[in-house]
Amino acid sequence: MAAALARHVRQGRDLRLAVVDWFAEAGLPQPGRPMVPEPPPAAVHAALMWMSATCPIRKLIGQAREARTEPDVDAFYRVAGNAFDNEPVAPIAFDVTDMRAAILARRDLGEDLPSRSSGRQAVVQLIAAAGLGVDEIGADAFIEALATLFPVLPLEDLRSALGDCELSGQMDTLLKQLAAFGVPPVMQAAGIGELRRARTVLYQLSGVAAFYRGYALLMPDTAGLAALRARVDELGAGHLLMMVTGWSLTRRTRDFVAGLDACMQPWAVRLNEELMKQIMDGPPLLGGPDGALTAEKFMNDWLATIKSLAPAER
Structure with a gap:
């Protein structure tokens, strides 16, 4: 220990x-x-509660919800605008098939991806929407912020929904509920067994997300990987996987806590059950029917594909 x-x-x-x-x-x-x-379970619980209560985004949402005057609102935007200078704000979702095709075509991806500044601005806009209401930033700005951070969302459907006064009001109410300042009740009431189960769900979803992302980065395809990817797409869960398992890329403590909190939700547990069932019942992910595709051959094939795209002068 x-x-x-x-x-x-x-x-x-x-x-x-x-x-x-x-x-x-x-x-x-x-x-x-x-x-x-x-x-020790008590130390784990205390640490998670402290991290949830001191989450910078949660604190900013709390400041926005307490804003009563224009100077208060201006102060919120001032603090929020400086809060993410050192944060790795980046797109967390993309179409893996389109990305793979772009890389194979040697197409520059720079113009397709939001800049750091636009990513930070989008996060601030979503925090403002959650704390002050969608009406504060306007439906168009809200849609633009979502499009920056979640490029695969059906934004036209959401735009139509926000155009309806009744649905717009429901969205505003939902955002305020999600923005409730304080420790998430589900984590606060969880026992150590529940926290460990959520950790397992996070590990397993992170593994699936790694294979899912890997296809975009020219990972060799197999019958098992294609079937798993198809199941993820069938469930419409690609962007959720990338969002929830960001910790597996950043290894930041706060990202782990955010992923752990998400993996305590019933939808994450059900999603994990569906994907684990696909892995168990579907074709082998790597081995293939004859067992010829070893891990070493898989990695060698992957590296060979990447090297084949390198400019000759390099």
Whole structure:
């Protein structure tokens, strides 16, 4: 336990962050090493509650909801505008088939992806919508912010819904409910067993998301991977996978907590059950019917495809 904790502690870092990172590490397969022991449940719960309560986005939403005057609103935008200077705000969803085709065609993707500044602005707009209401920023700005961060959403359908006064009011109410300041009740009431189950769901969904993203990055296709990708698309879950499992790319403590919270929701549990069933009942993901596609051959084929696209002078 001392060794596990020491891997995540450094001078000046809050010990609660180290406990969350330790909890994230515990239970993962450790080839050639003993399993990492679980941290004390009380310490895990206290650390997660502290992180949820001190989430910068949650605090900004709280500030927006408390704004009563124009100067208050201006102050919110001032703070929010500076809050994400060092945050890796980036698109979290994209069409994997289109991305793969673009890379194979050697097409520059720079113009297709939002800039860091537009990503930060979109996050601020969504926080303002959640804290102040959609009417504060306007339906068009709300749609534009969603399009920047979630390019695969059916935005025309949402635009039509927001044009309806009744649905617009429902959207505004929903955003305010989601923006409730404080600790998420589901995590607050969860026992250690529920938190560990949510962690497993996050690990498993992250694995599926890695295969799903990998297709865009020229990962070799197999019957099993194609069937899994088709099931994800059939469920309309591609962008959700990328959103929930952002931690698997960033390895940031706060992203893990956000993913853990999402994976405690019933929809995430059901999605994971569907995808695990596909993996168990469908074709093998890598091996193939004759077992000829070893992990080594899979990686060699992947690297060969990438190298074949490199300019000759490089």
